[in-house]
Amino acid sequence: MEKKLYHLPGYYDLAFSYDASGEINFFSECFKRYTDFEMRRILKPACGSGRLLIPLAQFGYYVVGYDISEEMVAYTRDKIAVAGLSHRAEVVLGDMRTARFKDTFDAAINLINTIGYLISDEDILNHFRAISYSLRTGGIYIVELSCANEKLSNEERPDDTWIAERDGIKIQTTWHTERYDLANKRKYNLCKMKIEDEKENRRFMFIEPHIMRLWFFEDFKLLSRAGGFTLRAIYNQNFEPVPLNSHICGDLGNLYFILKKEAEA
Numbered sequence: 401m402e403k404k405l406y407h408l409p410g411y412y413d414l415a416f417s418y419d420a421s422g423e424i425n426f427f428s429e430c431f432k433r434y435t436d437f438e439m440r441r442i443l444k445p446a447c448g449s450g451r452l453l454i455p456l457a458q459f460g461y462y463v464v465g466y467d468i469s470e471e472m473v474a475y476t477r478d479k480i481a482v483a484g485l486s487h488r489a490e491v492v493l494g495d496m497r498t499a500r501f502k503d504t505f506d507a508a509i510n511l512i513n514t515i516g517y518l519i520s521d522e523d524i525l526n527h528f529r530a531i532s533y534s535l536r537t538g539g540i541y542i543v544e545l546s547c548a549n550e551k552l553s554n555e556e557r558p559d560d561t562w563i564a565e566r567d568g569i570k571i572q573t574t575w576h577t578e579r580y581d582l583a584n585k586r587k588y589n590l591c592k593m594k595i596e597d598e599k600e601n602r603r604f605m606f607i608e609p610h611i612m613r614l615w616f617f618e619d620f621k622l623l624s625r626a627g628g629f630t631l632r633a634i635y636n637q638n639f640e641p642v643p644l645n646s647h648i649c650g651d652l653g654n655l656y657f658i659l660k661k662e663a664e665a
């Protein structure tokens with residue numbers, strides 16, 4: 401993993417935060433629809449700056465987050481304490497490939513393509529097995545991910561620029577896909593951030609590469625079976641169901657995949 405973005409949690413938090421209330425309501429509806437027990441304990445792999453962990457805890461769930469970045473973990477720990485949520489949330493250092501919890505969670509949630517940081521099939525299989533180990537039978541794993549188009553060419557390079565401002569800090573972020581490697585299922589992204597921080601009297605810019613898995617729906621279906629998951633449903637960004645037999649590709653944008661840990665036969 402590359403250096404800067406995930407080692408500057410305050411700036412990440414500002415650049416990537418948005419009102420999460422719609423998403424939280426959607427998760428709570430999914431819990432009711434796809435599990436048959438009361439939702440209490442949620443695992444948040446790669447929780448970053450606690451962007452979603454805090455609202456989930458405020459909603460009333462007990463949330464455990466983990467992240468590979470020490471800075472993100474320290475920042476989120478601080479946020480939990482400041483929010484007075486230490487009785488409802490905790491955060492630890494952990495790697496998606498290996499983090500396993502003895503405690504049995506009711507659900508796990510992994511957002512904004514973060515699972516894309518796992519590139520090889522082996523790492524992905526290990527991740528699904530680890531999540532399955534940490535979930536109770538009948539629990540669900542919600543993964544937000546955008547799948548690629550099979551005919552993706554290197555001419556198609558969507559990029560996205562936005563500005564976020566808070567408390568005298570202004571950040572312009574550009575997320576740009578430089579190239580796709582279809583054969584090796586990799587996506588070469590560049591993240592460019594321009595930071596103007598009046599509070600700290602700092603202005604700087606960085607550009608860093610983020611190499612990620614190029615996900616195809618068929619791979620997702622196959623690899624997510626590890627650990628006994630079945631794909632129960634897919635939703636789009638408007639929280640509308642997408643039929644499981646439809647053509648799942650990049651044109652649909654980021655999608656929420658609902659995986660359920662089934663009872664062993």
Ligand SMILES: C[S@@+](CC[C@H](N)C(=O)[O-])C[C@H]1O[C@@H](n2cnc3c(N)ncnc32)[C@H](O)[C@@H]1O
Binds near residue numbers: 416494495510
């Ligand atoms: C795009 S951010 C998402 C953070 C959070 N899930 C959110 O929704 O804001 C990606 C996060 O994944 C973490 N990360 C990357 N690879 C990881 C790994 N192998 N295990 C755990 N965390 C990882 C990074 O440190 C970063 O905090």
